[in-house]
Structures are given as C-alpha cells and as structure tokens.
Amino acid sequence: MAGTREPRTETDAQFIAFRVNGRVVSVSSSPLQRLSRVLRDELGLTGTKVGCDAGDCGACTVLLDGDPVCACLVATGQVEGCEVTTVEGLADASVGARLQQAFLTHGAAQCGACTPGMLVAATALLERNVSPDENQVMDAIGGVLCRCTGYRKIIAAILDVGMREAGSDGAETISSAAGEAVGRRLIRLDGKQKVDGSEIFGADETPANAMAVRAIRSPYPRARFHFGDLAAFVRDHPGIEAVFTAKDVPGKNCYGVISKFADQPVFAEGEARHRGEAIAAVVGDAVAVEALEAADFPVSWEELPPLRDIDSALATGARLIHENRPGNILVRGRVVRGDVDKALDAADVVVDAEYETGFIEHAYIEPEAGFARRVCDRIEIQACTQSPYMDRSDIAAILGIAPERVRIIPTAVGGGFGSKLDLSVQPFLAVAAWHLGIPVRMVYSRTESIVSTTKRHPARMRLRGGCSKGGRLLALDFAADFNTGAYSSWGPTVSARVPVHASGPYYVPHYRALTRAVHTNLVPAGAFRGFGVPQAAIAQEQLYDELADRVGMDRLEFRILNSLDDHTPTVTGQVLGEGVGIRACLEALRTKWKAARREAAEFNLKRTGALRRGVGVAGMWYGCGNTSLPNPSTVRIGLKRDGRIALHQGAVDIGQGSNTIVTQICADAVGAPIASFDLLSGDTAITPDCGKTSASRQTLVTGKAAQMAGEKLRRAILKLAGACDCASIHFGGGDSEVIVRDGDGSHVLALGGLPLDEHGYVITSEATFDPPTSPLDENGQGVPYAVFGFGAHMAEIEVDTELGTVRVLKVTAAHDVGRAINPTLIEGQIEGGVAQGLGMALMEEFFPGKGENLHDYLIPSAGDIPPVESILIEDPSPIGPFGAKGIGEQAVIPTAPAILNALHDAIGIRLRKIPATPDRVRAAILAAQKEKVAACG
Ligand code: FES
Numbered sequence: 001m002a003g004t005r006e007p008r009t010e011t012d013a014q015f016i017a018f019r020v021n022g023r024v025v026s027v028s029s030s031p032l033q034r035l036s037r038v039l040r041d042e043l044g045l046t047g048t049k050v051g052c053d054a055g056d057c058g059a060c061t062v063l064l065d066g067d068p069v070c071a072c073l074v075a076t077g078q079v080e081g082c083e084v085t086t087v088e089g090l091a092d093a094s095v096g097a098r099l100q101q102a103f104l105t106h107g108a109a110q111c112g113a114c115t116p117g118m119l120v121a122a123t124a125l126l127e128r129n130v131s132p133d134e135n136q137v138m139d140a141i142g143g144v145l146c147r148c149t150g151y152r153k154i155i156a157a158i159l160d161v162g163m164r165e166a167g168s169d170g171a172e173t174i175s176s177a178a179g180e181a182v183g184r185r186l187i188r189l190d191g192k193q194k195v196d197g198s199e200i201f202g203a204d205e206t207p208a209n210a211m212a213v214r215a216i217r218s219p220y221p222r223a224r225f226h227f228g229d230l231a232a233f234v235r236d237h238p239g240i241e242a243v244f245t246a247k248d249v250p251g252k253n254c255y256g257v258i259s260k261f262a263d264q265p266v267f268a269e270g271e272a273r274h275r276g277e278a279i280a281a282v283v284g285d286a287v288a289v290e291a292l293e294a295a296d297f298p299v300s301w302e303e304l305p306p307l308r309d310i311d312s313a314l315a316t317g318a319r320l321i322h323e324n325r326p327g328n329i330l331v332r333g334r335v336v337r338g339d340v341d342k343a344l345d346a347a348d349v350v351v352d353a354e355y356e357t358g359f360i361e362h363a364y365i366e367p368e369a370g371f372a373r374r375v376c377d378r379i380e381i382q383a384c385t386q387s388p389y390m391d392r393s394d395i396a397a398i399l400g401i402a403p404e405r406v407r408i409i410p411t412a413v414g415g416g417f418g419s420k421l422d423l424s425v426q427p428f429l430a431v432a433a434w435h436l437g438i439p440v441r442m443v444y445s446r447t448e449s450i451v452s453t454t455k456r457h458p459a460r461m462r463l464r465g466g467c468s469k470g471g472r473l474l475a476l477d478f479a480a481d482f483n484t485g486a487y488s489s490w491g492p493t494v495s496a497r498v499p500v501h502a503s504g505p506y507y508v509p510h511y512r513a514l515t516r517a518v519h520t521n522l523v524p525a526g527a528f529r530g531f532g533v534p535q536a537a538i539a540q541e542q543l544y545d546e547l548a549d550r551v552g553m554d555r556l557e558f559r560i561l562n563s564l565d566d567h568t569p570t571v572t573g574q575v576l577g578e579g580v581g582i583r584a585c586l587e588a589l590r591t592k593w594k595a596a597r598r599e600a601a602e603f604n605l606k607r608t609g610a611l612r613r614g615v616g617v618a619g620m621w622y623g624c625g626n627t628s629l630p631n632p633s634t635v636r637i638g639l640k641r642d643g644r645i646a647l648h649q650g651a652v653d654i655g656q657g658s659n660t661i662v663t664q665i666c667a668d669a670v671g672a673p674i675a676s677f678d679l680l681s682g683d684t685a686i687t688p689d690c691g692k693t694s695a696s697r698q699t700l701v702t703g704k705a706a707q708m709a710g711e712k713l714r715r716a717i718l719k720l721a722g723a724c725d726c727a728s729i730h731f732g733g734g735d736s737e738v739i740v741r742d743g744d745g746s747h748v749l750a751l752g753g754l755p756l757d758e759h760g761y762v763i764t765s766e767a768t769f770d771p772p773t774s775p776l777d778e779n780g781q782g783v784p785y786a787v788f789g790f791g792a793h794m795a796e797i798e799v800d801t802e803l804g805t806v807r808v809l810k811v812t813a814a815h816d817v818g819r820a821i822n823p824t825l826i827e828g829q830i831e832g833g834v835a836q837g838l839g840m841a842l843m844e845e846f847f848p849g850k851g852e853n854l855h856d857y858l859i860p861s862a863g864d865i866p867p868v869e870s871i872l873i874e875d876p877s878p879i880g881p882f883g884a885k886g887i888g889e890q891a892v893i894p895t896a897p898a899i900l901n902a903l904h905d906a907i908g909i910r911l912r913k914i915p916a917t918p919d920r921v922r923a924a925i926l927a928a929q930k931e932k933v934a935a936c937g
C-alpha cells in the first residue's frame with residue numbers, strides 16, 4: 001500500500017433548481033454533471049439506472065418536461081427550471097401506476113435493471129397515445145435495452161394498459177390458497193421493488209464516507225510492466241488515499257471458480273496476460289479517483305507478442321501462458337461410446353462439417369458494483385453476485401482469513417447469465433477495505449465490464465455424422481476447441497459438459513466427442529447460459545438437417561425418429577427411465593411446422609422481390625446442475641411465534657424468479673399460503689448454502705431442498721399438535737397460533753408461549769438435497785446429471801437476399817419443464833432465451849480490443865424480437881420438486897440453430913462462421929451465385 005492524503009472537493013459547483021417528481025429541488029452541482037449522477041448521488045433517486053453512461057442502453061431514461069431522455073446524456077445545467085420525472089414518481093400518475101401493475105401481472109420485469117427505463121419510456125408513449133399499436137410500443141421502447149425478457153412481456157404489458165379504460169388498474173389479483181401455489185401464475189414476490197424503483201442493485205447503496213476504488217488495467221493483451229514511485233503518486237495527487245498492488249494481497253493472490261484450476265490473480269505480477277487485467281487499484285475520494293488520467297499512473301509497459309487465437313496457442317513451440325499447462329491446453333473433455341469409426345464406415349450417408357463461433361458478451365444491463373467494509377476482524381461485501389458462498393471462499397483465501405470471517409451480502413443482480421459467477425469488484429474491495437478500515441465502493445464502467453469480465457467461449461467445431469437410408473442416426477464424431485482466454489474460469493466445465501451434450505437429445509449408438517479448452521492472451525471465457533452447449537447445438541443441429549436432407553426425410557420427422565426416450569441410453573450410457581420429454585416437444589411442433597413450411601413455400605413461389613422465407617427446427621437437452629459433481633443446496637425454514645414462516649434460501653435470484661418459485665414449492669410442501677412466508681435470501685450470514693445460481697439448478701436443487709424442508713416442517717407441526725398425517729394446517733399469518741384440523745377436530749397451537757430454538761424459531765426445519773450423479777469413467781460413461789430438461793424451437797424467418805439481412809418472423813418454443821411451477825416466469829425465461837439465441841445467430845460477436853461498449857456491441861432490441869409462442873410440456877421428473885426441471889439455460893440453446901437451419905431453408909446457404917451478419921450472408925449469397933455461374937459455364 002502506498003501513502004495517504006486529505007480528500008479533495010469539487011470547486012465548480014453551483015445551485016441548480018428544478019422539479020423532480022413534482023417536488024422543487026435545488027442541487028449544488030457542476031452544470032456539466034450528468035443528470036443521472038445528480039439524481040442518484042445527490043437526490044438519492046437510485047431507481048434511475050446507469051448501464052453505459054453513453055446513451056446506448058436507455059436504463060437511465062427519465063422524462064424531461066414529459067419527453068423521454070437519457071439522463072446520462074443530459075447536463076444538469078440544462079434542466080434548470082424543468083420538470084423531471086423518474087421511476088419513483090410514476091406511481092403518482094394514473095398511467096405510471098397502471099404500467100407498474102401491468103409489468104407485475106405480465107412478468108415483464110425479470111432482473112429489473114431495465115425496468116425503470118422501460119416504464120418511463122412507456123409512460124411517455126401512453127401519455128401521448130392512450131391506445132398504441134405494437135409497432136408504436138416497439139418504437140417507444142426501442143432505445144431501452146433489456147437482456148432478460150426478450151421484450152415480449154414488456155410489450156404485452158404496455159399494450160394491455162393501452163387497451164384498458166383509464167382508471168382500470170389492468171391487473172388481476174393473483175394470490176394462492178394453501179397448497180395451491182405450484183402451477184399458478186403468481187406475481188414474482190420481489191416484483192414490487194423492481195417496478196417502483198426501490199430495488200437495491202450493486203451500485204445503489206453507498207456507505208457514509210466510502211472511498212472509491214478504481215482498477216488500473218493492462219491496455220495490452222500481453223505486457224510486462226514496472227511500477228514507478230507509487231508513494232510519490234499518492235503524495236502528489238490530492239484526494240488519492242492509497243494504491244494497492246499484488247504485494248498488498250494479505251493471503252493468496254489467486255482465485256478461481258473451480259479451486260483445482262484457480263489461476264487468476266487479484267493483481268497481475270510482472271506480466272499481464274490479457275487486455276483489461278488489473279495490475280493495481282487506486283483508492284480515494286470519488287471525484288479524485290474519477291478524474292485520474294490513466295496516463296498519470298506510474299507504470300511503464302513493455303508490450304509483448306500475444307497468442308490471440310487457438311491455432312497460435314496450439315502451435316508447436318508456442319510460448320506457454322501458464323507454465324504448468326503444456327501445449328496451452330487447460331483441460332480436455334471426452335465421451336466415447338461404441339465404435340464410431342466402424343459405424344461411420346458402414347453408414348449409408350455421412351456428412352462432414354465445420355463451424356466456428358466467436359466471443360459473446362453477456363451485456364447485462366447492470367455493470368458490476370458493490371461496496372465492502374471491515375468490521376473488526378471480519379469483512380463484509382455487498383455486491384451483485386450469482387454465487388455468494390463461492391465468493392466467500394475465494395475472498396477468505398485472498399485475505400488469508402477463515403471463511404466465517406467473510407460475509408457476502410448479494411444485492412439484486414441486474415442480469416448475470418453466468419458472468420457474475422466469477423469475482424469482479426469483490427477482491428479489490430476486500431483488499432482495500434481490509435487495509436484501510438474504511439468502507440470502499442467500486443462501480444465498473446460499461447467498458448471496464450466488457451474488457452475485464454468473462455465471455456461465452458469462441459468455439460471451433462468439426463463433426464462427422466452418419467445415418468442409415470431410413471434416417472436412423474448411427475454415429476457422430478465431434479471435436480471442438482474452445483478459446484478459454486488467459487485464465488481458467490469455467491473452461492473446465494465447458495470442456496466437460498459439451499461432450500456429454502453434443503449428440504443432442506437423440507439416440508446416437510456410436511459416439512466420440514473430444515474437447516479442449518485452450519489458453520490465449522484474450523479476456524477469460526467463462527460461463528454464459530448453457531456452458532458451451534449452445535455452440536455445440538449450432539453444429540450438431542445443422543449437421544442433422546444435412547443428414548435428413550441427404551436421405552430425403554422431413555427434418556422434423558428425422559429428429560422425432562431419433563429422439564431419446566425413457567429407455568434409450570444417452571451417449572454416457574445413462575438411461576433416464578422417466579421424464580424424457582424431447583419427443584413430446586418435437587411432436588408439439590408438427591402441425592405448426594407443416595403449416596409454416598407450406599406458407600414459406602407459397603411465399604417463395606411468389607418471388608416477392610429479394611425476399612425469401614425459410615423455416616428451421618432444432619432440438620435441445622441440458623443436464624441440470626454440475627456435471628458429475630456434488631452441488632447440494634440446503635434450505636432452512638422456521639415457524640415463528642407470530643405464525644409466519646421464515647424461508648432461508650440462499651439461491652440468488654438474478655431475475656429468473658427463484659425467490660418466487662422456491663417459495664411456491666415450499667408453500668405447497670408445508671401446506672401454507674404463500675402469503676405466510678417471509679423470505680430471506682442469499683446473505684451468507686443468514687442463509688445456508690444453496691450453491692450458485694447457474695446450470696439451471698435452482699428450481700431443481702434448491703426447490704427440492706425447499707420441498708423437503710417444507711414437508712419436514714409440516715410433519716413437525718402435526719406431531720406437536722398430536723394430529724395425523726392427513727390433517728390440514730391453518731396458519732394464522734400473524735395471529736400467533738396455528739390451527740391443525742383432522743378427524744378429531746381442531747388443535748390450536750398457541751405459538752406465543754412456546755420456547756424458541758437456537759435459530760430463534762418455534763420449530764426449525766432444514767433439508768439438504770444433492771442430485772444423485774456418478775463420476776464419469778475414462779470414456780465419459782456414467783450418470784453426469786440426475787435430471788435433463790428438453791426442448792425444441794421452430795424459427796420462421798425472412799431473408800433479404802440483396803441486403804443479406806435476416807428478419808425472424810416467429811419462434812415457436814416447446815419445452816419439457818417437468819412441472820411448470822410458475823408458467824409466467826417460465827415463459828419469461830423462454831422468451832429471454834430466444835432473444836439471446838437470436839442475438840447469437842444473427843448479430844453478436846465480441847472482438848477483444850474493439851467495440852467495448854453497447855454502441856458497437858449490438859444486442860437485440862425490442863424491434864428485433866418476433867412473437868414467441870411457448871408450449872410447455874410437463875413430463876415430470878421423478879427427482880425434481882413436484883416433477884420440475886430447469887429452464888434457464890435450456891431456453892437459449894435451440895434458437896440459434898433453428899434460425900440457421902431456417903436460413904439454409906430460405907436461401908440454401910449454410911454459414912460456417914457464426915453469427916450470420918448481413919455482410920457474411922450477402923458474401924455467401926454472392927459466392928454461391930458465382931459458383932453457380934462457374935458450374936454452368
Ligand atoms: S446509462 Fe444512459 S443510456 Fe445507458
């Protein structure tokens with residue numbers, strides 16, 4: 001740690017008066033300060049979110065004299081004498097209040113980070129046009145990005161308000177009686193704070209006297225560096241309190257989500273391995289830290305030649321990025337079954353293919369943020385995270401203290417999709433707060449978030465598949481290399497999961513899938529919805545279309561013929577026995593498939609200018625939870641003296657709805673109305689470990705633990721009342737009593753007088769569930785997952801052959817979810833998955849060092865997303881709670897291959913490099929035309 005100084009103050013401030021939400025305010029601010037900053041920092045109106053500070057995301061949308069504007073682009077001096085309306089002021093107006101309610105009813109808020117901006121933009125529309133049509137709604141919210149919902153429920157909510165008479169609240173009253181929560185479209189329990197602006201995300205709380213932390217990062221993909229005089233730097237920069245580097249890390253300067261592969265330093269030592277890697281952290285008062293010019297920081301860089309791609313990293317004699325990883329290979333994955341070479345030799349038809357995908361940025365609307373404070377010999381970190389207990393372990397190791405001395409308090413998470421499983425701000429906050437003993441806060445800029453956090457793995461896949469003349473799949477030979485970047489992150493998981501899934505949900509008797517995660521000097525690739533399976537599905541589902549075409553079979557029927565059933569073994573030899581719903585998903589599409597194919601053919605016959613239509617289908621399966629590894633969840637519930645039930649569940653709700661779904665499951669297991677529950681979530685000091693929110697495991701694993709704990713509590717109450725198992729329990733919900741009714745009449749349990757246990761409850765019930773799996777042998781044979789989710793998507797698209805643009809007209813998504821605990825939330829996951837899959841297919845590719853913002857890195861906006869029809873299949877899992885399976889990862893997997901298959905259906909072109917951007921599509925069309933001409937003549 002280097003030096004200390006007195007804080008600095010801002011000198012160019014002046015008083016600026018305006019009205020906010022009907023109230024006159026006067027702030028002391030620079031007139032050039034962003035309005036978003038003043039609203040949040042000076043006026044405490046943190047409902048206005050900041051996702052980019054550049055006018056790209058729309059999260060900061062407010063009304064300025066009734067017009068929607070990006071508050072991050074408005075200078076505070078411009079609003080002198082004006083009226084500003086933020087999300088906190090919407091409830092005061094009829095339209096705003098009805099919109100908030102409609103967002104809840106429709107499930108239009110998931111993580112909630114975009115919700116304030118959406119509500120404000122929609123209010124502006126409805127104030128001018130009481131009954132807009134869908135296009136007008138899409139135009140109105142076109143500048144506000146949402147990464148979770150796929151926009152359809154947002155559009156529906158706005159249209160719903162527009163269709164109702166003013167004065168009607170547009171909402172149904174949704175509640176559930178005891179034992180009737182599962183299967184109901186309950187409004188999410190944490191929804192209200194998402195629509196009224198009171199939700200606390202990572203950047204929304206700042207402890208008094210907190211100092212700001214800013215990381216100094218490598219501008220080069222690989223560089224040696226030497227610090228100058230850090231003490232002099234602190235001394236010469238008023239407001240800067242300290243600088244921390246690797247030597248200030250009290251414990252291990254190393255962390256990683258999989259401890260066996262942990263390799264990422266808090267601060268690089270001597271050499272940075274990727275652009276954006278932190279080498280130091282500067283701490284001081286917020287103004288001084290923000291004003292700091294990177295060039296002023298005393299460090300000299302020596303740029304070194306980087307390994308940028310898989311080929312150069314694998315080349316013989318390539319420099320090793322980590323000395324202990326020969327060949328720059330982090331890890332390999334392998335699943336082999338049968339004799340694939342022999343089967344391919346014997347197959348009637350064999351197809352070879354190669355596909356390549358790029359980095360994909362998570363682009364959640366909330367950049368990483370949080371704060372930390374040291375409390376005596378403990379550290380507390382409040383930040384956005386998907387994995388509080390994993391964070392706790394890593395922070396403990398970094399500080400060299402016991403995990404029990406670390407408390408992780410997750411904030412609301414403004415989208416995660418896998419990237420917030422890894423540490424981001426937490427290590428810097430921990431080191432700074434530990435040394436300084438004062439609270440510290442860190443908020444990533446959008447660019448910092450994009451530059452330094454994990455991405456979806458780029459994949460290069462080669463595959464060869466064979467089938468019989470009758471269309472029976474016989475063999476698949478799959479090999480893939482994943483560019484895992486400079487550090488391991490979730491590379492081992494991707495390498496292990498992909499070989500298990502690369503067959504797709506089909507019976508493939510002879511199979512070989514080999515994978516490698518390869519280190520390069522690029523940003524680490526990690527977890528992103530599907531852990532590599534979406535990339536594999538792009539390859540395998542297109543290959544199956546080619547096989548179907550070669551044997552002259554309908555592409556959907558080919559899949560139905562080959563689909564797994566309860567009794568056919570998977571490629572790891574697992575026979576699931578029950579709950580294999582892929583055939584039902586595919587069959588649910590049959591009628592629509594025929595109709596869509598017919599309509600597309602009719603359209604194309606008319607030769608409507610340059611437009612061509614196509615229809616594509618793809619199947620999916622996805623194992624819920626860790627691959628062949630333990631991943632238990634523990635849930636604790638307690639009956640309180642007032643008759644209410646405390647539910648301690650540590651699953652972090654990142655927008656997918658686990659707070660609501662786990663409570664629905666628990667409520668029915670206890671036999672209590674959902675209104676009786678008080679939810680305590682995520683905080684490592686008050687909730688047991690429910691593992692990470694990833695791999696579609698929370699509904700299955702935490703849900704099952706909640707079901708078991710609920711049933712146990714029910715039995716304990718009945719025992720206390722001396723009642724039989726068939727008795728019904730009536731919870732007072734605040735009346736300090738529980739009434740148990742059975743054949744003998746009523747037993748009243750007066751809770752007020754009963755003793756409390758060690759947890760402070762009259763009765764505590766705790767249960768742990770760990771899905772039964774087995775280790776895989778050297779050929780990847782075994783039981784990797786206890787439960788799989790299944791699905792199939794059909795995409796209808798239109799291609800402009802002159803422009804190379806692709807418009808998706810509709811996606812029909814059939815998913816076997818086992819039991820739809822909350823259909824609205826499940827549909828929300830499906831629609832959000834479709835939107836991300838569409839982005840993956842058509843527009844999203846991140847190039848490290850370029851376009852590190854939401855202006856150049858394009859994600860789908862409202863106008864890009866077609867209607868999505870969700871079909872929920874309920875083939876119950878014998879293991880899942882009430883039969884439920886996961887849906888979060890599943891939803892994204894089949895969309896991209898379905899769109900790419902539709903592209904081929906429309907214009908006969910199969911792109912080998914994804915995404916199918918207009919330039920690539922157009923180039924492929926021109927190349928095909930050239931080839932045709934050459935062949936003719
Ligand atoms: S924060 Fe203003 S547009 Fe993104």
Ligand code: FES
Pocket residue numbers: 108109110111112113114115145146147148149365414415655
């Ligand atoms: S709900 Fe829109 S970004 Fe999460």
